[in-house]
Amino acid sequence: MADEKNILTVAILGGTxxxxxxxxxxxxxxxxxxxxxxxxxxxxEAKASELNQQIGADVISGLGNAEAAxxxxxxxLSVPYAAHKATLEGVQSQVAGKILVDVTVPLQPPxxxxxxxxxxxxxxxxxxxxxxxxxxxxxxxxxxSAEHLADPAHxxxxxxxxxxxxxxxxxxxxxxxxxxxxxxxxxxxxxxxIAVESLTxxxxxxNIRYKxxxxxxxxxxxx
Amino acid sequence: MADEKNILTVAILGGTxxxxxxxxxxxxxxxxxxxxxxxxxxxxEAKASELNQQIGADVISGLGNAEAAxxxxxxxLSVPYAAHKATLEGVQSQVAGKILVDVTVPLQPPxxxxxxxxxxxxxxxxxxxxxxxxxxxxxxxxxxSAEHLADPAHxxxxxxxxxxxxxxxxxxxxxxxxxxxxxxxxxxxxxxxIAVESLTxxxxxxNIRYKxxxxxxxxxxxx
Numbered sequence: 001m002a003d004e005k006n007i008l009t010v011a012i013l014g015g016t017x018x019x020x021x022x023x024x025x026x027x028x029x030x031x032x033x034x035x036x037x038x039x040x041x042x043x044x045e046a047k048a049s050e051l052n053q054q055i056g057a058d059v060i061s062g063l064g065n066a067e068a069a070x071x072x073x074x075x076x077l078s079v080p081y082a083a084h085k086a087t088l089e090g091v092q093s094q095v096a097g098k099i100l101v102d103v104t105v106p107l108q109p110p111x112x113x114x115x116x117x118x119x120x121x122x123x124x125x126x127x128x129x130x131x132x133x134x135x136x137x138x139x140x141x142x143x144x145s146a147e148h149l150a151d152p153a154h155x156x157x158x159x160x161x162x163x164x165x166x167x168x169x170x171x172x173x174x175x176x177x178x179x180x181x182x183x184x185x186x187x188x189x190x191x192x193x194i195a196v197e198s199l200t201x202x203x204x205x206x207n208i209r210y211k212x213x214x215x216x217x218x219x220x221x222x223x
Numbered sequence: 224m225a226d227e228k229n230i231l232t233v234a235i236l237g238g239t240x241x242x243x244x245x246x247x248x249x250x251x252x253x254x255x256x257x258x259x260x261x262x263x264x265x266x267x268e269a270k271a272s273e274l275n276q277q278i279g280a281d282v283i284s285g286l287g288n289a290e291a292a293x294x295x296x297x298x299x300l301s302v303p304y305a306a307h308k309a310t311l312e313g314v315q316s317q318v319a320g321k322i323l324v325d326v327t328v329p330l331q332p333p334x335x336x337x338x339x340x341x342x343x344x345x346x347x348x349x350x351x352x353x354x355x356x357x358x359x360x361x362x363x364x365x366x367x368s369a370e371h372l373a374d375p376a377h378x379x380x381x382x383x384x385x386x387x388x389x390x391x392x393x394x395x396x397x398x399x400x401x402x403x404x405x406x407x408x409x410x411x412x413x414x415x416x417i418a419v420e421s422l423t424x425x426x427x428x429x430n431i432r433y434k435x436x437x438x439x440x441x442x443x444x445x446x
Contacts, residue, residue, distance in 0.1 A: 115417045117344060145444065157443040161425060188428040194338045195425045198418035202384060205411040212445035220380040221368065222435035 010176070011072030013037040013065045013087055014079035016047040019103060022149025023076065023141070023180055024060055025051050029152060030179040034060045037068030039087075044068070055152065069094035074172065076101040077127070078141075081108075084123055088130050095135050099169045101176070102127045102193075103141045105200040113205030115198040124163065124193035138164035138173045139193035140184070142200050145214035149180075156180075158216025161187035161196045185219055233399070234295030236260040236288045236310055237302035239270040242326060245372025246299065246364070246403055247283055248274050252375060253402040257283045260291030262310075267291070278375065292317035297395065300350070301326040301364075307346055311353050318358050322392045324399070325350050325416075326364045328423040336428030338421040347386065347416035361387035361396045362416035363407070365423050368437035372403075379403075381439025384410035384419045408442055 010027055012020040015036035028034045028051070036051070038044035044062030051060045062068075069075045069091040075098055079087050084104050104123040108116035120126035124139035131137065140162045148154045160177045162184050164170045170186050177184030187196065199217070206215040233250055235243040238259035251257045251274065259274070261267035267285030274283045285291075292298045292314040298321055302310050307327050327346040331339035343349035347362035354360065363385045371377045383400045385407050387393045393409050400407030410419065422440070429438040 114412050115415050117340070117417065121340060148444075185429060186432055187425050188432075189337050192338050192421075192425050192428070194340065195418065195421035198415075198421060202410050202415050202418045205415070206408060206442060206445060209409055209411075210445045214444035215442060216444045218441045218443050219429060219438060220441050221371075221437035221439045222429060222433045 007031065007033055008073045009033040009035065009071060010074045010076060011035040011037050011068035012076045012078055013068060013091065014077065014083070016043050017078060018146035018150045019141070019144070020076070020078040021047060021051060022146060022152070023078070025055050025152045026149070026180040027176065028057060028059045029055050032179065035068040035071055036060060036062045037065040038062070039065060066091050066094050072098070074099045074101065074176070076103060078103040081106045081118070081123060084126070085130065088127055092131060095131060097134055099136045099138060099172060100127060100131065101141070101173055102137055102139050105142045105197050107201060113201050113208060115201050117194070117198070122193040122197050124190055124197070128190055136164065136166040136169035137190060138162060138169050139190060139196060140173050140177060142196050143203060143216055144182070145216060148214045156182050156216070157214070157218065158182065159219045160184045163187045163190050163192040163196060165190050230254065230256055231296045232256040232258065232294060233297045233299060234258040234260050234291035235299045235301055236291060236314065237300065237306070239266050240301060241369035241373045242364070242367070243299070243301040244270060244274060245369060245375070246301070248278050248375045249372070249403040250399065251280060251282045252278050255402065258291040258294055259283060259285045260288040261285070262288060289314050289317050295321070297322045297324065297399070299324040299326060304329045304341070304346060307349070308353065311350055315354060318354060320357055322359045322361060322395060323350060323354065324396055325360055325362050328365045328420050330424060336424050336431060338424050340417070340421070345416040345420050347413055347420070351413055359387065359389040359392035360413060361385060361392050362413060362419060363396050363400065365420050366426060366439055367405070368439060371437045379405050379439070380437070380441065381405065382442045383407045386410045386413050386415040386419060388413050
């Protein structure tokens with residue numbers, strides 16, 4: 001939970017989607033200030049007021065992506081891969097000096113159950129290359145079922161592997177993972193996002209093949 | 224368990240290592256005929272006799288890699304990535320028409336906790352490209368701790384993601400997974416081996432960072 005005297009503001013770009021909304025509600029309930037970002041500010045405001053109603057508080061606001069990023073301490077990017085590059089280009093100056101949490105999975109519809117490596121090997125590495133070293137990119141949350149996240153009461157049976165090149169930034173994001181009700185593990189360098197992102201199409205395939213809804217992973221064997 | 228009337232013979236190339244030996248002992252105990260393959264036939268024989276003693280039976284034999292592959296119904300490849308290509312080239316005609324189970328992880332020592340994508344994106348895809356479509360390559364077992372496998376009594380707390388382009392071959396390999404005491408999941412096309420192989424350096428990193436010995440994964444959320 002964020003320190004009362006030092007409440008962190010988290011912006012979720014693409015926060016009107018299932019995954020972003022679920023994270024927003026969970027973080028707001030744990031005392032973070034949350035801003036939903038969207039290309040369309042009105043959609044962001046509408047989602048924010050819907051979520052405030054859902055959690056019975058008034059701590060979530062809605063803005064355009066760039067305004068949301070500018071107002072935040074930590075920026076979370078939760079957009080379809082097709083919008084990844086354009087969204088980042090639109091907030092480049094607003095995220096300078098901040099932590100960017102990249103949730104993006106480079107799925108290639110309609111083949112969403114087969115691994116597809118993007119040109120830069122992973123979306124998170126592409127984000128880092130685009131934003132430069134002044135932004136601390138951390139990859140996380142790519143394997144979490146959006147459906148399960150969306151219900152704040154649902155216990156998510158999936159661990160979160162957190163990758164990045166800056167230890168302090170990863171520690172901050174692991175706090176966000178725990179605030180959202182999950183276990184977070186430091187999973188190494190940002191390059192390891194290749195493993196985490198590419199696991200998502202595998203999990204989607206397991207859902208289809210084994211008729212599940214929220215395939216996830218638990219890390220075992222560390223006791 | 225293999226049908227009494229139709230006992231399958233499994234060759235494990237590179238079977239003198241920890242991972243291969245562990246699989247050999249577990250399969251032999253479940254009624255498979257097992258051949259340990261090695262570049263050095265004497266080392267293979269020595270390991271086979273050691274394993275026979277360990278399990279109190281005489282069903283494991285040792286041969287050179289090519290002879291082992293020739294005598295087997297299913298061929299398992301468990302070698303360090305540096306020996307992957309050369310080993311495959313040496314058994315190309317012996318594996319024609321068979322299932323090849325690729326256990327190889329393309330680690331790049333000394334950076335064994337960071338994902339390294341090989342030229343062909345995954346070792347298993349490189350094997351398929353090298354061997355041609357006549358061989359049914361199935362990727363499996365890459366995330367299993369060799370240490371845990373080596374003790375046949377140890378319950379391995381890790382699921383096995385099985386990737387390949389041939390459904391029957393995957394079903395056969397899932398039987399091998401179960402015979403070795405683990406749960407196997409059909410994880411989609413061979414291309415998805417990218418995800419499974421690249422998870423291994425992440426697990427190695429977790430072992431180092433969290434002082435574990437056998438980090439693994441369990442698939443959740445399919446009930």
